[in-house]
Amino acid sequence: MINVIAGQILMGISLVFMAIGIYSVLTFHDFYSRVVITAKVDTVGFITLIFGAMLIQGFSFFSLKLLLILVFELLTSPISTHSIAHSAYSSGYTIRKEVRAEGSSE
Amino acid sequence: MKRLLHYVKMMIVFAVVWVILEERIDGTTVLMGALIGLGTMLVTDRYVLRGDYQETYRLGFWTALRYVASLIVQIYVAGVQAVYRVLTRKLNVGIVDVKTSLTSDFHISLLANSITLTPGTVTLDRKGDTLKVIWIDCTTTDPEEAGPQIKLNFESLISGGRQ
Amino acid sequence: MNFYAVVLAVLALLTIGGITRVIIGPTIWDRLLGLNLVSSKIIMAIIVFALIIQRSFLLDIAIVYSLLGYIGSVLIARFIERKEE
Numbered sequence: 001m002i003n004v005i006a007g008q009i010l011m012g013i014s015l016v017f018m019a020i021g022i023y024s025v026l027t028f029h030d031f032y033s034r035v036v037i038t039a040k041v042d043t044v045g046f047i048t049l050i051f052g053a054m055l056i057q058g059f060s061f062f063s064l065k066l067l068l069i070l071v072f073e074l075l076t077s078p079i080s081t082h083s084i085a086h087s088a089y090s091s092g093y094t095i096r097k098e099v100r101a102e103g104s105s106e
Numbered sequence: 107m108k109r110l111l112h113y114v115k116m117m118i119v120f121a122v123v124w125v126i127l128e129e130r131i132d133g134t135t136v137l138m139g140a141l142i143g144l145g146t147m148l149v150t151d152r153y154v155l156r157g158d159y160q161e162t163y164r165l166g167f168w169t170a171l172r173y174v175a176s177l178i179v180q181i182y183v184a185g186v187q188a189v190y191r192v193l194t195r196k197l198n199v200g201i202v203d204v205k206t207s208l209t210s211d212f213h214i215s216l217l218a219n220s221i222t223l224t225p226g227t228v229t230l231d232r233k234g235d236t237l238k239v240i241w242i243d244c245t246t247t248d249p250e251e252a253g254p255q256i257k258l259n260f261e262s263l264i265s266g267g268r269q
Numbered sequence: 270m271n272f273y274a275v276v277l278a279v280l281a282l283l284t285i286g287g288i289t290r291v292i293i294g295p296t297i298w299d300r301l302l303g304l305n306l307v308s309s310k311i312i313m314a315i316i317v318f319a320l321i322i323q324r325s326f327l328l329d330i331a332i333v334y335s336l337l338g339y340i341g342s343v344l345i346a347r348f349i350e351r352k353e354e
Contacts, residue, residue: 008272011317015279017185018310022286024192025306031299032199032240036228037188038302042309043223044185047178049313053320061129065328066316068126069335073309074177076339078222080305080346082229085240087346088298089230129325 003055010052018045031088039081046073117143173216180224201230204237273321277314284310297349301342308338 021041028034050070054063120143121136128135204221208214218229218237231238287310290303312331319327 011276015276015283017189018283018313019279020189020192022283022306025290025303026286030199031296031302032228034299034302036199036240037192038306039222039228040181040184040188041192042306044181044188046309046313047181049316053316056320061126062319062325062328064126065129065325065332068123069312069316069328069332072332072335073312074174074223075219076335077309078219080339080342082218082222083343083346084298084301084305085228086230087301087350088296089238091349091351127329 003058007052007054007056010048010055014045014048014052017041017048021045032085035081035085035088039078043073043077046070046077113144113147116147119143120146173220177220177223180220184224200241202239202241204239206235206237208235273317276317280310280314280317284314298346301345301349305338305342308334308342312338 018041021038024037024041025034028037047070050066050073054066057063057066117140121139124139124142125131125135128139206214206217208217214232214235214237218232221227221229221237221239228240229237230240284307287303287307291300291307294300294303312335315327315331315334319325319331
């Protein structure tokens with residue numbers, strides 16, 4: 001019983017992380033800051049949710065499959081982030097400084 | 107002989123993955139997984155990765171384990187720092203060059219992968235032993251100063267046990 | 270009110286946020302980033318749903334979806350890359 005509650009708490013934490021990721025992707029004005037923030041926060045949310053689900057499920061084939069998904073995600077998530085950032089960079093996308101809303105920003 | 111040993115090791119890994127996917131442990135499933143793994147490796151050797159890649163893509167077991175453990179800790183540190191930066195909106199994004207002392211391509215790509223996953227940095231490009239990195243808190247553009255703050259201890263961790 | 274239902278609802282809201290970025294994104298890389306986020310949210314929703322109905326074959330779908338999403342975003346990123354010189 002205790003493991004179910006702990007797993008649900010972990011799931012709640014991961015939802016908070018992902019909500020912050022979506023908030024940052026919606027509100028930042030610069031593409032590179034969006035990339036840097038979401039790459040981190042989204043991975044943290046994913047790992048936390050999978051740990052929570054494994055904790056709820058206990059040791060079984062279900063959680064082993066979750067572990068397999070986690071390994072794939074750890075291998076592929078940075079590569080896809082990197083390839084998006086690299087594609088934007090080599091196409092000549094330059095950094096725009098993050099301006100706090102003080103009239104000068106659009 | 108070395109090639110045969112590599113095949114056997116990889117067949118064990120493939121059999122474990124196959125057993126997890128099939129959700130059944132018996133002789134038939136294990137044998138089936140090993141055979142499918144062997145077929146996959148033969149096709150890969152013949153058509154995709156020609157040459158001796160076994161030596162190139164090699165990482166000791168304990169090195170890999172320590173690397174993954176430290177990676178997960180660093181991912182959590184990175185997440186908390188990123189959340190702090192989002193909430194205070196303190197961003198100072200810039201692009202810096204980082205030199206690495208690792209030599210093999212595989213190790214450099216592992217380093218780039220971990221740089222992407224750890225605090226406030228995403229790898230953009232690589233030329234030789236220089237990595238181009240976006241840094242969220244760009245206080246200096248000097249490669250010598252920025253290096254240790256970005257690479258942390260991953261360089262010694264990846265090459266650890268092999269030198 | 271079930272806990273998992275709340276989790277699924279929040280995931281749906283976050284997916285809508287990601288789709289908003291896909292729609293309003295000024296450049297094509299913003300759209301790609303939003304698409305990446307949406308696909309990871311969908312994988313998480315599949316995992317939570319598999320947890321609710323206790324069937325593990327849904328996880329196979331999650332694995333295939335994660336690999337396809339990765340291949341798709343890498344291929345599109347390579348395809349829209351313009352060399353300057």
